[in-house]
Amino acid sequence: MSESKGLIKSHIVKKYWMAFTGLFLCLFLVGHLIGNLQLFATTYEGQLQFNEYAVFMTTNPAVKILSYLTYFSILFHLVDGIVITAANRKARPQGYAYNKPSANSMWSSRNMGILGTIIFVYIVVHMQNFWYEYKFGSTPYMMTEDGSAPVLKDGSVVKGGTIENGEVLLNGEVMGAAMRDLYTVVLEGFQNPILVAFYVLGMIAIAFHLVHGFQSAFQSLGLRNQTYTPIIKKLGYAFAIIVPALFAIIPIYMYLMA
Amino acid sequence: MSTSKGMNLTLKIWRQKNANAKGQIETYQLSDVSPDSSFLEMLDMLNDKLINEGNSPVAFDHDCREGICGACSLHINGEPHGPGRRITTCQLHMRSFKDGDTIYIEPFRAKAFPVIKDLVVDRESFDRIQHAGGYVSVNTSGNTVDANAIPVDKESADKAFDAATCIGCGACVAACKNASASLFVAAKVSQYALLPQGQIEAKNRVLNMVKQAEEEGFGPCSNTGACEVECPKGISLENIARMNREFFSASLK
Numbered sequence: 001m002s003e004s005k006g007l008i009k010s011h012i013v014k015k016y017w018m019a020f021t022g023l024f025l026c027l028f029l030v031g032h033l034i035g036n037l038q039l040f041a042t043t044y045e046g047q048l049q050f051n052e053y054a055v056f057m058t059t060n061p062a063v064k065i066l067s068y069l070t071y072f073s074i075l076f077h078l079v080d081g082i083v084i085t086a087a088n089r090k091a092r093p094q095g096y097a098y099n100k101p102s103a104n105s106m107w108s109s110r111n112m113g114i115l116g117t118i119i120f121v122y123i124v125v126h127m128q129n130f131w132y133e134y135k136f137g138s139t140p141y142m143m144t145e146d147g148s149a150p151v152l153k154d155g156s157v158v159k160g161g162t163i164e165n166g167e168v169l170l171n172g173e174v175m176g177a178a179m180r181d182l183y184t185v186v187l188e189g190f191q192n193p194i195l196v197a198f199y200v201l202g203m204i205a206i207a208f209h210l211v212h213g214f215q216s217a218f219q220s221l222g223l224r225n226q227t228y229t230p231i232i233k234k235l236g237y238a239f240a241i242i243v244p245a246l247f248a249i250i251p252i253y254m255y256l257m258a
Numbered sequence: 259m260s261t262s263k264g265m266n267l268t269l270k271i272w273r274q275k276n277a278n279a280k281g282q283i284e285t286y287q288l289s290d291v292s293p294d295s296s297f298l299e300m301l302d303m304l305n306d307k308l309i310n311e312g313n314s315p316v317a318f319d320h321d322c323r324e325g326i327c328g329a330c331s332l333h334i335n336g337e338p339h340g341p342g343r344r345i346t347t348c349q350l351h352m353r354s355f356k357d358g359d360t361i362y363i364e365p366f367r368a369k370a371f372p373v374i375k376d377l378v379v380d381r382e383s384f385d386r387i388q389h390a391g392g393y394v395s396v397n398t399s400g401n402t403v404d405a406n407a408i409p410v411d412k413e414s415a416d417k418a419f420d421a422a423t424c425i426g427c428g429a430c431v432a433a434c435k436n437a438s439a440s441l442f443v444a445a446k447v448s449q450y451a452l453l454p455q456g457q458i459e460a461k462n463r464v465l466n467m468v469k470q471a472e473e474e475g476f477g478p479c480s481n482t483g484a485c486e487v488e489c490p491k492g493i494s495l496e497n498i499a500r501m502n503r504e505f506f507s508a509s510l511k
């Protein structure tokens with residue numbers, strides 16, 4: 001039928017995708033936050049636990065699928081956001097000489113594109129800081145607390161072992177892959193106050209993005225009624241403030257701790 | 259009731275000779291404006307003055323002057339229909355302003371609302387959206403059925419009526435940062451979608467009206483809610499959610 005063309009092209013369908021990917025990314029944020037909160041444990045056990053968690057996150061097949069879904073969602077959300085923002089602008093070629101949008105709408109609702117751009121820059125820097133560093137950089141290896149022996153990816157200690165090209169050798173024999181010490185990379189990274197400030201700024205952008213975005217996504221999907229909408233709005237505010245705040249406390253804490 | 263001393267105003271008004279001309283803001287001084295006069299009466303006063311001085315009057319749309327036709331369409335001091343809530347421009351009174359105020363008066367701005375002259379814009383795009391699906395099929399061939407013969411539950415009837423109070427003024431478009439017509443289209447879709455009489459064309463209605471709105475050049479909806487705040491009839495965003503639902507189910511059918 002001829003209408004089906006409208007289906008693919010329609011703004012409304014683009015907004016369904018925007019909302020769907022946005023809400024998926026909110027779920028991702030919760031998972032990511034739970035992992036990060038382990039950074040508060042500053043003992044050797046905490047360090048070991050966090051590094052074991054990093055191994056799990058980079059090797060578990062279920063996590064792999066989720067991570068590809070997350071990358072896909074971010075990219076789709078980004079491209080869709082650019083297409084929508086371009087259409088937004090095209091609809092009013094000549095603006096008002098005097099406009100007072102603060103009289104009828106929230107700042108964050110009118111600046112989702114700018115906020116999204118800040119978030120995107122944040123994501124790129126963040127990936128470079130830790131993901132790239134962990135995968136391809138010169139991340140140090142995890143040793144026992146006294147520094148005498150290397151630790152394997154499965155957490156076992158090889159007394160008398162040496163590390164070569166990421167593998168632990170004992171008497172010339174390969175014992176397994178060495179665990180990397182992401183914890184120390186994070187801790188050292190956050191000794192730079194500029195990086196700490198940048199991370200806090202990134203979280204502020206996410207907070208503002210979600211103050212509008214969380215409830216907006218439900219509206220885009222048509223999920224609205226008199227009972228649930230007030231709850232969704234309150235939940236959205238709480239989510240938009242609490243989740244980024246918890247993320248932001250971590251770099252501040254690590255900066256002050258050392 | 260006494261009318262105290264009239265107000266002196268500085269008016270910054272968009273003047274544009276015709277659709278193709280390049281317009282600009284012109285400044286006018288108007289004195290002794292009664293706070294009890296309506297905004298449109300104030301413009302009438304200005305036009306009398308301009309005509310007496312041999313200048314061309316400011317063109318603006320108006321008809322009923324009682325908030326029911328939706329013709330009046332001014333963007334006043336940064337908001338469609340001015341600073342008031344739940345009123346059209348014709349229901350705005352000069353007591354909302356102070357002596358010495360500067361007032362910006364501009365046409366509703368949207369790609370799909372091109373300026374015809376001065377403050378008058380062409381809103382036929384709304385008519386074309388309405389033609390694309392804003393109707394129901396009724397039997398008119400001698401055996402007409404009384405509309406009230408079909409039972410409608412109270413809640414649906416109320417919501418359909420609320421949606422039907424949209425006067426098609428275009429303030430929602432004017433207020434929206436994306437010049438989106440979502441609130442208007444949603445009101446028209448909802449008005450019928452909520453009633454049994456509207457079910458026959460329900461699927462094509464939402465698909466075709468949405469499609470027409472996009473072809474006219476109205477933008478996507480960012481859910482800023484500016485439309486709902488500025489709408490003189492208080493049309494709720496609930497209607498946009500309903501339109502989004504209707505569009506989804508119609509797309510799957």
Ligand code: HEM
Nearest residue numbers: 018019022025026081112113116117120213216217220480
């Ligand atoms: C990659 C960087 C990002 C960009 C460029 C971006 C851009 C945008 C834009 C432009 C919109 C509004 C579209 C409109 O006008 O309606 C939007 C909405 C939204 N974004 Fe993002 N965003 C980004 C990241 C994120 C992240 C990380 C999350 C969640 C954790 C998120 C969640 C949402 C939600 C829930 C919405 C509301 C969807 C709706 O209105 O239906 N975004 N984004």
Ligand code: SF4
Nearest residue numbers: 424425427428430489
């Ligand atoms: S929805 Fe409200 S603002 Fe929009 S056209 Fe109808 S009455 Fe005017």
Ligand code: FES
Nearest residue numbers: 321323328330348
């Ligand atoms: S002139 Fe009819 S609504 Fe204002």
